[in-house]
Amino acid sequence: MPEARNVPDHGPAPHQGAGPRPVPGQNPWVQRALTVFVIVAAFWTVRPLGPSGQGVAVAVLLLVNSVALAARHLPENRIPPRLALAWPTLGVVAAAALLGVSSTGTGYLFTYFLVGHIGVRLDPRQSLTLAALCGLLCGGVLYFHLGPGHNPLPWTLGLATGAPVLVGILNRSRRRAFDAAIAAAGSAERAARAEARTAVLTERSRIARDVHDVLAHSLAGINMQLELADALIDTGDLDRVREANQKAHSMVKESLKQAQWTVHALREDALPLVETLTAMLDTSGHRDALTVAGTVREVPSRVTQNLLRIAQESLTNAARHAPGGAVRAELTFGPASTALRIRNGPATRTVSTGAGSGMGLIGMRERVALLEGTITAGPVTEGPDAGGWQVEARIPG
DSSP states (O other): OOOOOOOOOOOSOTTTTSSSOOOTTOOHHHHHHHHHHHHHHHHHHOBOOSSSTHHHHHHHHHHHHHHHHHGGGSOGGGSOHHHHHHHHHHHHHHHHHHHHHOSBSSTHHHHHHHHHHHHHHSOHHHHHHHHHHHHHHHHHHHHTTOSSSOOOSOHHHHHHTTTHHHHHHHHHHHHHHHHHHHHHHHHHHHHHHHHHHHHHHHHHHHHHHHHIIIIIHHHHHHHHHHHHHHHHHTTTOHHHHHHHHHHHHHHHHHHHHHHHHHHHHHTTOOOOHHHHHHHHHHHTTOTTOEEEEEOOOOOOHHHHHHHHHHHHHHHHHHHHHSTTOOEEEEEEEOSSEEEEEEEEOOOSSOOOOOOOOSOHHHHHHHHHHHTTOEEEEEEOOSSTTTTSEEEEEEEEO
């Protein structure tokens, strides 16, 4: 029997709500170092750079490009949706303008890194559009020598500034695939925990049904006999008192046997269905009450266990609600299922007023439902057992 354990809940996976996950092979510290390198290299090499005229324009554009490039390290949830497209567009325009106003330097590196990040941050349609815009602006600036300065860079370099977007789009796809794999792993872990909880609850339900079948039924029957013996003492009918006392003793022995059956069932040991059912009927006082139809065969242990539990419940109910009534059991081995029908006649002795737990029929239905079988229970309206009760269960296997 599997041991019922509390399943630990490790909580949500890390990085939830903390922005994009780092993609394997892309160290964020390396990316930050490259950003610092580009900014430092631009301020070190781009000229003219001064407090007046063209130098001021270059300084302003360098500052705008540096801010736009540094903003790529902000988590996506830190940038408002309205700015998600605005700041890359501003960065592209500022990078193209820097190429026009500067005479020398590595300002073109801003365009490569910024366009590459656009491919990661934006969807492919938007990123390709901005990359094309960047290539046309930079290529046009260099081709037509726009701006006050003269830049010796070839105009084809300006057109090539849009190429890194392809690398960005590839990294975006890798990141999404990585996130999807992490999400799938998280879902699988949560499903496994839920399945473990379900297995624990199912096992608890099975144990509860078995405990009910053994303790509730056996103790209820013994209590009925002891109450009868107590009531008969006042009448002075010692013979009937002894009879009730002997019946209580026999029911105690039967309870011990039922406890053994329950232990076997919980350990999932195989029990011979026909022999066990015959012994159960004999010990309950109904000898030769079993009829077997079809070719007897071994059935799965779960089918055997549940059919025996249903028989036990039916016999207990018959003894409680129809004392003295005849009991008949029919076990039918079909091609694809095994059926058990137990029918009892009307009571021939006084019925005790004690009520049962009300869980017997519910437990039988639960057992059969777990094995995808069917069960019917109701009064007998015709034949020699009219006025009695019948339970019929059919389980595949």
